[in-house]
Amino acid sequence: xxxxxxxxxxxxxxxxxxxxxxxxxxxxxxxxxxxxxxxxxxxxxxxxxxxxxxxxxxxxxxxxxxxxxxxxxxxxxxxxxxxxxxxxxxxxxxxxxxxxxxxxxxxxxxxxxxxxxxxxxxxxxxxxxxxxxxxxxxxxxxxxxxxxxxxxxxxxxxxxxxxxxxxxxxxxxxxxxxxxxxxxxxxxxxxxxxxxxxxxxxxxxxxxxxxxxxxxxxxxxxxxxxxxxxxxxxxxxxxxxxxxxxxxxxxxxxxxxxxxxxxxxxxxxxxxxxxxxxxxxxxxxxxxxxxxxxxxxxxxxxxxxxxxxxxxxxxxxxxxxxxxxxxxxxxxxxxx
Amino acid sequence: xxxxxxxxxxxxxxxxxxxxxxxxxxxxxxxxxxxxxxxxxxxxxxxxxxxxxxxxxxxxxxxxxxxxxxxxxxxxxxxxxxxxxxxxxxxxxxxxxxxxxxxxxxxxxxxxxxxxxxxxxxxxxxxxxxxxxxxxxxxxxxxxxxxxxxxxxxxxxxxxxxxxxxxxxxxxxxxxxxxxxxxxxxxxxxxxxxxxxxxxxxxxxxxxxxxxxxxxxxxxxxxxxxxxxxxxxxxxxxxxxxxxxxxxxxxxxxxxxxxxxxxxxxxxxxxxxxxxxxxxxxxxxxxxxxxxxxxxxxxxxxxxxxxxxxxxxxxxxxxxxxxxxxx
Numbered sequence: 001x002x003x004x005x006x007x008x009x010x011x012x013x014x015x016x017x018x019x020x021x022x023x024x025x026x027x028x029x030x031x032x033x034x035x036x037x038x039x040x041x042x043x044x045x046x047x048x049x050x051x052x053x054x055x056x057x058x059x060x061x062x063x064x065x066x067x068x069x070x071x072x073x074x075x076x077x078x079x080x081x082x083x084x085x086x087x088x089x090x091x092x093x094x095x096x097x098x099x100x101x102x103x104x105x106x107x108x109x110x111x112x113x114x115x116x117x118x119x120x121x122x123x124x125x126x127x128x129x130x131x132x133x134x135x136x137x138x139x140x141x142x143x144x145x146x147x148x149x150x151x152x153x154x155x156x157x158x159x160x161x162x163x164x165x166x167x168x169x170x171x172x173x174x175x176x177x178x179x180x181x182x183x184x185x186x187x188x189x190x191x192x193x194x195x196x197x198x199x200x201x202x203x204x205x206x207x208x209x210x211x212x213x214x215x216x217x218x219x220x221x222x223x224x225x226x227x228x229x230x231x232x233x234x235x236x237x238x239x240x241x242x243x244x245x246x247x248x249x250x251x252x253x254x255x256x257x258x259x260x261x262x263x264x265x266x267x268x269x270x271x272x273x274x275x276x277x278x279x280x281x282x283x284x285x286x287x288x289x290x291x292x293x294x295x296x297x298x299x300x301x302x303x304x305x306x307x308x309x310x311x312x313x314x315x316x317x318x319x320x321x322x323x324x325x326x327x328x329x330x331x332x333x334x335x336x
Numbered sequence: 337x338x339x340x341x342x343x344x345x346x347x348x349x350x351x352x353x354x355x356x357x358x359x360x361x362x363x364x365x366x367x368x369x370x371x372x373x374x375x376x377x378x379x380x381x382x383x384x385x386x387x388x389x390x391x392x393x394x395x396x397x398x399x400x401x402x403x404x405x406x407x408x409x410x411x412x413x414x415x416x417x418x419x420x421x422x423x424x425x426x427x428x429x430x431x432x433x434x435x436x437x438x439x440x441x442x443x444x445x446x447x448x449x450x451x452x453x454x455x456x457x458x459x460x461x462x463x464x465x466x467x468x469x470x471x472x473x474x475x476x477x478x479x480x481x482x483x484x485x486x487x488x489x490x491x492x493x494x495x496x497x498x499x500x501x502x503x504x505x506x507x508x509x510x511x512x513x514x515x516x517x518x519x520x521x522x523x524x525x526x527x528x529x530x531x532x533x534x535x536x537x538x539x540x541x542x543x544x545x546x547x548x549x550x551x552x553x554x555x556x557x558x559x560x561x562x563x564x565x566x567x568x569x570x571x572x573x574x575x576x577x578x579x580x581x582x583x584x585x586x587x588x589x590x591x592x593x594x595x596x597x598x599x600x601x602x603x604x605x606x607x608x609x610x611x612x613x614x615x616x617x618x619x620x621x622x623x624x625x626x627x628x629x630x631x632x633x634x635x636x637x638x639x640x641x642x643x644x645x646x647x648x649x650x651x652x653x654x655x656x657x658x659x660x661x662x663x
Contacts, residue, residue, distance in 0.1 A: 166351055166354065170595070170632070170633070170636060171591075171592045171595045171596060173595070173596065173598075173599075174595045174598075174632065177598070177614075177617060178625070178629065180617075181617040181620075181625060182362065184617070184620065185620040185622070264476065268476075268478045271478050271480075272478055272479065272480060272599055275478075275480045275599070275602075276598070276599065276602055276614055276617075277614070277618055278614075278617055278618065303488065306484060306488075307488075310481045310484070310485075313478065313481065314473075314476060314477060314481065317476040317477075317478070318472070318473060318476040321472060321475060321476045322472070325472065
């Protein structure tokens, strides 16, 4: 399957590295903290960030989302998962500014009387947690395997990349769906809800390691020819030490870009799987009410139950995507 | 050429065998089919008889060989829930998914390529900037939300188009088509847009970046120096080379569209294979899941193969490289 084919722009550019960012930072002690902060402020990346209003806006929005998710228990007016506090007669309350709205439910309530604003904050918490954890998982897997494949070469390389090629020919969502489906069958039914989040993380993480592996392998092939690797070999460093202490810091630039874009993808995948009914239980998911049941809300006029969580999801994904877009351009030397 | 095709074919067969192994492992290790067929209170003799009948007492590799032999004849057993042959279920639903996917793919190409060319040629116009902004939003919108929003606007608020189902279909032999009736066509519009939108933005961005790259090359500069018109340079020289990677990605995306149809079909309750699969996942109907896996793998392998061959036909450098290597 290793055809003469360009699969993505990102991977074809990944071979070229940006000069300064991979350089190891000298440990200089606490008194130089200010100097280090100044150096960070003066770096190309920070400069390009200050030049881009879109990037700053995206960063602000992302921070808002992350902050809202992190501090949900303190920010949210109610705890939507506390079923004792729910009042069914408050169900289907429209947003506060409409005629029938109540002041204590700013964005209205869902069919069970859960406050939508609280549901969104708690849902964003799960979305972000699943997104970050699954990206970390696929990053660890992909970077590790890519590094080993690129550095060791030979049959191990051929085997890992062949598996990657095969997996790449299936869309990640299908693989995540299969892993999730199998996990559902194998694990006892009672534990589904409590471990759903972990199953999701593993399913999404396993489905997306390939991009990382291909990129890292490409950069590793370039790096291992360089003199600092030979020097490390000459002074008798172990293979593992060369790979992880010397080569790894120099291949991490493109990985950062892929990680950002994949965070957005992972959040979308999490929402989609939950929508399809195989993710976290619907009332916990950020856009969980947008399931086929949500369609009914839509048809019967309770639009807010679908629209607000959906909008929150879009804002979250869009700002992460914008950040990723900016980061890719900022780290791409050809665009300067 | 023959060696190239043969090697690709061998790889394709290997991939199919690997996917078959995964699908077969689903059958063997997930759940107990005997328990499922006989229920809790079957006698040990009955269990043993059924086990032998199903061939479950044979070694793993023999069972796998049997599975492959039956799968080659399209026999994936009975659906555990619907108690009908899995192959019949899929045959019934294949036309719906294929029609939806092809229309979505055509839509993505027909809109995505011109938009990509435009944004590359007129880089700094406000329309090009708008296209780019829209494409970023398109990438950020989950498919199911696009579908739901379309339903809200066009089905609920405006009431122009149906919100679910496939409309009336006409049977052409075993193939049921919705393309020949008015209600079938109307039902197709929203799902096709939903499914095609993501690929459209992808193709647009790809065409744009390829075109920008091609426009920087020397032969374009030379073409301009020869005094060719802009039109001729852009469309006869640049576009041709831009489309080479686009063929590849568009081909590979066709497979992705068929798989992504799962989501669209769920939103619109479109009676296709994706809906069948997602229903099978929620009720643990393993034969259906395994068959879907094999079928999608087959689609992907065939598409990959065709794309590779197309690439070989379109890009003469590959042929020359090989010829040079042979000499």
